[in-house]
Amino acid sequence: MFEGIREFLGRRNKEMYNKSMMRNVLKRDIAISPEMAQLQSIWREMYEDGSGLHLAAAISFEMARMVTLELSSKVTGGKRAEFLNEAYQKVIENIRIPVEHGCAKGGMVMKPYVANGEIRVDYIQADGFFPTAFDESGRITGAIFVQPLVKDGVYYTRLEEHKLIGECYEISNRAFKSHSRGSIGREVPIASVTEWANLAESLAIGNVKRPLFGYFRPAVANTIEPASPIGVSVFANAVNLIQDADKQYERFLWEFESGERALIANTMAFKRDKDGRPRLPDKRLYKTLDVEDIDFFREWSPQIREAEFSSGFDKIFRQIEFNCGFAYGTLSTMNNNDKTAEEIRTSRQRSYTTITDNQKALRNALNDLVYAMDVWCTLYNLAPLGKYSTEFEFDDSIAADRKTEFEEKERLVENGIMMPWEFRMWYFGEDEETAKKVVGG
Structure with missing residues (x-):
């Protein structure tokens, strides 16, 4: 499977940091198998690959768009909450793009830090951190975050390790220097790198109950390693279908080119x-x-087989929609003539479930982020102590339960507020002429 996908992409993985390198540096294993590491590489390459239909990016974008559409969230309470909320709103304002990266690559970390008396947030994609430990619930309790730096032709790497042991939280920083991009090189004092000179080599914080970062993991089951808490891409179950769609696209273009x-x-x-x-x-x-x-x-002037190719496209797109948890019509052409009412309802319910599950995952990650921000706020005495709460409001027009919406519109028809043909247009996706013809209106 892996080699087939790599041939499809037409290039080998060129990443600098990998599991083997981290293991050699740390002198211990990390909590990700070679198979999962290879899949993460495949998902990243598919997402970043600009050829063909670019479906991996389109799927990730659409999932993130629906999950974050009109998301409203704030930290409420006293002076402490006001301080936290000021930094938090900067996260919420630009949340869609980090969520898209997380959807594509199987996860994303939001890690707060303090700079110049204010809280800022780093967004770290799945290929930029390495989990080292999990608790019994699957929450990450240890991780290494990689920060590269290139200066004057020299490659520097900072490894920031987080460990939660009981209620003691340990953070360590190590720096490495190399003259080759393909090697992490030798370890050097963290203070020898100007950009990192103010960072402590180690830090221990007491009374910490959660990791000091928020980890967004897409709500997709890990079918490769069911026992692993590592997140997977939202298109993980459609990798081969995406390959099929690109092949069909090439045939489609050739049909027009050869038929000029x-x-x-x-x-x-x-x-x-x-x-x-x-x-x-x-x-x-x-x-x-x-x-x-x-x-x-x-x-x-040969006849172009546009209808046949379009039909083939739609069949692949519909299977991709099904495998990714989208409603029919998200990628494919909306045509409900060959679908029963129950199939359409089930399709929309599937999309509702997918969106709400991912919204829950994002909510959990944001709650963990605010908790981490609060810990740093206390440690640096940035604002008075005080309780806070985090409120969330997601867009109902996307995540609304279609069964509930069906019942509401049904009552509107019964009360004469909505015409039967309008109901058919909404439910079956028919145009006005077709809907009126069916109901005789």
Whole structure:
């Protein structure tokens, strides 16, 4: 499977940091198998690959868009909450893009830190951190975050390790220097790198109950390693289908290219240039043929099999929608003529479940982020002590339960507020003319 996908992508993984390198540096294993590490590499390459239909990016974008659409969240309470909320709103304002990265690559970390008396947040994608430990609930309790730096042709790497042991939280920083991008190099004092000179080599914080970062993990079951708490991409169950769609797209383009209209005429019908070659009015349109008939002229205009190819596209798209938890019509052409009412309702319910599950995952990550911000606020005495609460409001137009919406519109029809044909337009996706014809309106 892995090699087939790599051939499809047409390039090998060029990442600098990998599981083996981290294991050699740390002198111990990390909590991710070689198989999962390879899959993370595949998901990243598919997401960043700009050829073909770019479906991996489209799926990740659409999932993140629906999950974060009109998301409203704030920290409420006293002076402490006001201080936290000021930093938190900067996260909420730009949350869609980090969530998209998390959806694509199987996870994303929001890690707060203090700079110049204020709280800022780093967004670390799945290929930028390495989990080292989990608790019994699957929550990350240990991780290494990688920060690269290139200066004057020298490659520097900072490894920031977090460990939660009981209620003691340990953070350590190590720096490495290399003259080759493909190697982490040798360890150097953290203070020897100007950009990191103010960072402590180690820090221990007491009375900490959760990791000091929020980890967003897409609500997709890990079918590769069911016992692993490592997150997977939202398109993990559609990798081969995405490959099929790109192949179908190539065939579709070739169908149009090979079927371009051409006018074929006797070579003698055209004037010659100085080299004796026929002078064609349009080289793309006109073709020449050496035949005895001086008046020979033919038009080449084959029938384009657009409908057949479009139908093939839609079948693949619908299976991708199903495997990714989308409603039919998210990627495919919306055509409900061949779907029963129950199939359509089930499709919409599937999308509702997918969105709400991912919203819960995002809510949990944001709650953990605010908790971490509060710990740093206390440690640096940035604001008075005080309780806080985090409120969330997601857009109901996307995550609304279609069964409830169906019942509401049904009552509108019964009360004469909504016309039956309007109901059919909403439910079946029919145009106005078709809907009125069916109900006789």
